[in-house]
Amino acid sequence: MTSLASDPVALLAKPPTPAWVALLFKARALIALALVTAFFSVLAPNFLSVASFLITAKHIATIAILGIGMTYVILTGGIDLSVGSIAGLAGMIGGALILNGVTAGPLGVVIYPSTLAVIGIVVAIGGLIGLLNGTLITRFGVAPFIATLGVLYVARGAALLCSNGATFPNLTGSADYGNEGFPLLGAGRLAGIPVPVLIMIVLAAVAAWVAVNTPFGRRVYAVGGSERAALLSGVRVGRIKTLVYVISGMCAALVGLIVASDLVAAHPASGETFELSAIAAVVLGGASLSGGRGTIGGTIIGACVIGVLGDGMVMIGVSEFWQMVIKGTVIVTAVVLDQLQGRIIGARD
Amino acid sequence: MIVQPILLSARTVAKSYGATAALRGVDFDVRGGAVNVLIGENGAGKSTLMRLLAGVEQPDSGEILLDGFPTKLRSVRDAARQGVGIVFQELNLCANLTVVENIFLGRNLGRGGVIDHAAERRRADEALARLGATFTADTRVSALSIGQQQIVEIARVLVEDVRVLILDEPTSALSEEEVVHLFAVIGELKRQGVGIVYISHRLEELMRIGDHITVMRDGAVVASVPIAEASVPWIVETMLGEAAAAPVGGAPREGGEIVLALEDVIVRRGDGARLVDTVSAAFRAGEVVAIYGLLGAGRTELFEYAFGLRRGEGGVRLQGEAIERLSAADRVARRLLMVPEDRQREGLFQNLSVGGNLGLSSLPRFARRGFIAKAVEDRSVDAMIARLGVKTPSAKTPIGALSGGNQQKVVIGRCLLRDPVALLLDEPTRGIDIGARAEVFAAMRALAGEGLAVVFTTSDMLEALSIADRILVLSKGRLTADLPAAEANEGLLVRAANGAAVSPSAGRASRAALAH
Known part of the structure; x- marks a missing residue:
């Protein structure tokens, strides 16, 4: 062996990229966030006001919570198109539970679960739908795109069936039934911070920590890096892949409840195209759709970009049609930059 | 002309x-x-x-x-x-x-x-x-x-x-x-x-x-x-x-207890043709066994069946326990490990660091109350890097920055961290240079010395002759030879690989013939 060969760093095929270029690439989501924020602050004077900031923060929170689940799914190399529909269905089930309760037993006794129980039940149902996604994908070998596309339709249909397409209004609950307080989930504040934002912060912190510090998190990255190598290393690949869809389904159900709570009403069409915003947030955050690369932190920043961009354009009066054009352009640009990073920096982190 | x-x-x-x-x-x-x-x-x-x-x-x-x-x-x-x-x-x-x-x-x-x-x-x-x-x-x-x-x-x-x-x-x-x-x-x-x-x-x-x-x-x-x-x-x-x-191996040794046994293994292709045809073999503790054969002889298929990655028929026993119905993960849990032939695609996680690659099979061992204890992980990983002489600036280096030989050591190291009783290595020296090759062989011998059953496949006759204690030859899915390395030679292996059944005594005979 030559001395050169014994120095592994010398084997990097490409000449090193200047550190600042690499840094710019890595921080591109943050830079994009700073740019859009600065842009709208100048054009829309109200943009930085506390009131509008809090509204934007709530929008960001819904995208980000979906994005957290989606990040895990995408890290394994999968995709979950069903989250928007699950959110819609979750809102409807939550609404039905609060308005109508559960009819139990042969005597037709109606039980009204407490608000916390409603949240627990609905999130569990979201997890079960995720389990369905995961089972279709791992047991029956259906491609994630197709499996979750099918579940997208089924869940949306189920949401519409819940009320025959009608909205469940006035989800305030009642002290008589012991189920009041539901609106707090979406509209409440703690120390001036909207509850959804707090939920996002806690979930993001936990998810980011789990991704790095638990065997589960490590295996998620491994499955995305090479499913075959993971199998050979003794990872229960099917179990990991199923779990990420369960997590994604639970996140989606939580978002459905937050949206219904914020509006104090559950609408069966709620959550449409949420899946696209969530995927966009994950991709903007630097994750690779082929799996194995991405971070929760990146996704949160990506969600911020999407949220700020969306609300900012509304505030300066950009037409809805142009909003779509601009959002699409931003997302595609992010992916193009990602490809360039691969080519310019060579070795990926 | x-x-x-x-x-x-x-x-x-x-x-x-x-x-x-x-x-x-x-x-x-x-x-x-x-x-x-x-x-x-x-x-x-x-x-x-x-x-x-x-x-x-x-x-x-x-x-x-x-x-x-x-x-x-x-x-x-x-x-x-x-x-x-x-x-x-x-x-x-x-x-x-x-x-x-x-x-x-x-x-x-x-x-x-x-x-x-x-x-x-x-x-x-x-x-x-x-x-x-x-x-x-x-x-x-x-x-x-x-x-x-x-x-x-x-x-x-x-x-x-x-x-x-x-x-x-x-x-x-x-x-x-x-x-x-x-x-x-x-x-x-x-x-x-x-x-x-x-x-x-x-x-x-x-x-x-x-x-x-x-x-x-x-x-x-x-x-x-x-x-x-x-x-x-x-x-x-x-x-x-x-x-x-210059053979690399030491004196051939007798193996100890049977660790891994294959009984009448058959693996079929989609059209029913037999890729592995009724192969039985036993691998003992402390033994390095080479499975020699030409491309398409069924070596990889045999390993994949033994490890649970491929459907087939026949028994697989690990330390006496029938494991042929278990998943690959369950076999790993029982400490049967495999180093795949396609290192880049099947052996490595290109998105993880050297340390991440090394530790992946042993995560439960690093965990304390469900969370990875970084100190434990770092210690084990660094120890394995030192033990195998992996040349890397640190455990945090991206795996892609290492040479083929060092990457191979990382894949082997991942198996070793899991503390195997039997280790299958499919073409372990494919695409690595001669120096690293010798180190990989040395590691295999050392492992056998520690009481593992080490089995590797090779399409390189000399590799089989110089490293192994025992050589099995596969030809078009059939086992055509099972000899102590001391009784084997190139001529025998060529004949066996081309389909002629060779028995140990024939080995002795032709060796004697060659001596004259």
């Missing part, structure tokens, strides 16, 4: 990958109307030379001459236009399309985007006729045997009017009859003046079909002679050089 003009030559071509020199200034001539055989150990530079000649890659220095004039082969398509075609070892056909559709895939005849079916059909028929094919151009490829598919691959090259045809281990997947037919085809092409470059590991085959033989070793041509002047022993000696005289 017919004149054999030199059609294509390489002049002092060199090629490096990173810091590894794959070719160091090689001269090679392809004579028309002749079979130009290229042989060498794995990693000797055959495939690199072939890729340069076929336009897959460009040489770093040196030049390629076509009819004596320098030329550049910018791509496989460009090379084909200039009359140089290649048939790769792996078949690259679309099974759902017909023969003619496959032949003209990506280069359809016709104008303005409209396919000229009649012209394609005519040209395909001509090519198939030249090859003596027994099927028609509108047969679906899925209906053809592997040998017939190989003919389609050759036809695909022939329609380009090539004068030089490169065949990379064309017989590895063929049955005996198919080989005979292929040789007839090659003979016919030879008469038509085509220069054939033929790469194979099967020595007897080369002697049968070759006109000229070029032997490569360590990225250089060490001999180039007419086949009449060559013999099998001479080829082996030339190919291996001094390595032949």
Whole structure:
């Protein structure tokens, strides 16, 4: 062996990229966030006001919570198109539970679960739908795109069936039934911070920590890096892949409840195209759709970009049609930059 | 003797990958109307030379001459236009399309985007006729045997009017009859003046079909002679050089308890053909066993069945427990580990660091109350890096920055961290340089010394002879030999790999014969 060969760093095929270029690439989501924020602050004077900031923060929170689940799914190399529909269905089930309760037993006794129980039940149902996604994908070998596309339709249909397409209004609950307080989930504040934002912060912190510090998190990255190598290393690949869809389904159900709570009403069409915003947030955050690369932190920043961009354009009066054009352009640009990073920096982190 | 003009030559071509020199200034001539055989150990530079000649890659220095004039082969398509075609070892056909559709895939005849079916059909028929094919151009490829598919691959090259045809281990997947037919085809092409470059590991085959033989070793041509002047022993000696005289292994040892046992294992291909045919074998603690065989002998399939990655029939016992119904993860949990052949795709996680790759099978051991204790992980990983002598700046280095040999040590290290009782290594030295190879072997021996059952596959006879305590030979899925390494020799292994059953006593007999 030559001395050169014994120095592994010398084997990097490409000449090193200047550190600042690499840094710019890595921080591109943050830079994009700073740019859009600065842009709208100048054009829309109200943009930085506390009131509008809090509204934007709530929008960001819904995208980000979906994005957290989606990040895990995408890290394994999968995709979950069903989250928007699950959110819609979750809102409807939550609404039905609060308005109508559960009819139990042969005597037709109606039980009204407490608000916390409603949240627990609905999130569990979201997890079960995720389990369905995961089972279709791992047991029956259906491609994630197709499996979750099918579940997208089924869940949306189920949401519409819940009320025959009608909205469940006035989800305030009642002290008589012991189920009041539901609106707090979406509209409440703690120390001036909207509850959804707090939920996002806690979930993001936990998810980011789990991704790095638990065997589960490590295996998620491994499955995305090479499913075959993971199998050979003794990872229960099917179990990991199923779990990420369960997590994604639970996140989606939580978002459905937050949206219904914020509006104090559950609408069966709620959550449409949420899946696209969530995927966009994950991709903007630097994750690779082929799996194995991405971070929760990146996704949160990506969600911020999407949220700020969306609300900012509304505030300066950009037409809805142009909003779509601009959002699409931003997302595609992010992916193009990602490809360039691969080519310019060579070795990926 | 017919004149054999030199059609294509390489002049002092060199090629490096990173810091590894794959070719160091090689001269090679392809004579028309002749079979130009290229042989060498794995990693000797055959495939690199072939890729340069076929336009897959460009040489770093040196030049390629076509009819004596320098030329550049910018791509496989460009090379084909200039009359140089290649048939790769792996078949690259679309099974759902017909023969003619496959032949003209990506280069359809016709104008303005409209396919000229009649012209394609005519040209395909001509090519198939030249090859003596027994099927028609509108047969679906899925209906053809592997040998017939190989003919389609050759036809695909022939329609380009090539004068030089490169065949990379064309017989590895063929049955005996198919080989005979292929040789007839090659003979016919030879008469038509085509220069054939033929790469194979099967020595007897080369002697049968070759006109000229070029032997490569360590990225250089060490001999180039007419086949009449060559013999099998001479080829082996030339190919291996001094390595032949320097076995790495220590004294062969008797194994201890049986750790892993296979009982009548059968693995079938999709069409029912047996890739592994009723193989039984036992592997003992403290023993290094080589499974030798040519490409397509069923070595990988046998391992994949033993490890739970492939369906099949037959028993697998690990420390007496029947494990053939368990998942791969459950087998790992019982400390059966495997190092796969395709290191890049199946062995490594390119998105993880060296440490991340090493620790992946042992995460539960690093966990404290469900969370990975970084200190425990770092300690174990660093210890393994030191133990195997992995050359890396740190455990945090991306795995892609390491050389092939060091990457292989990382894959082995991952298995070792899991504390295996039996370790299967599929072609553990594929694509790594000689120095790292010796280190990998040393590690395997050391592991056996610690009481593991170590089993590895190889298509390199000398590797089997010099490392193993015992050698099993597979030929077309059947076990044809099971000998102590001390009783084996090249001649026996070649015969067994080509299908002749060899018993230990026959080994002794022929050894005795050789001694005289």
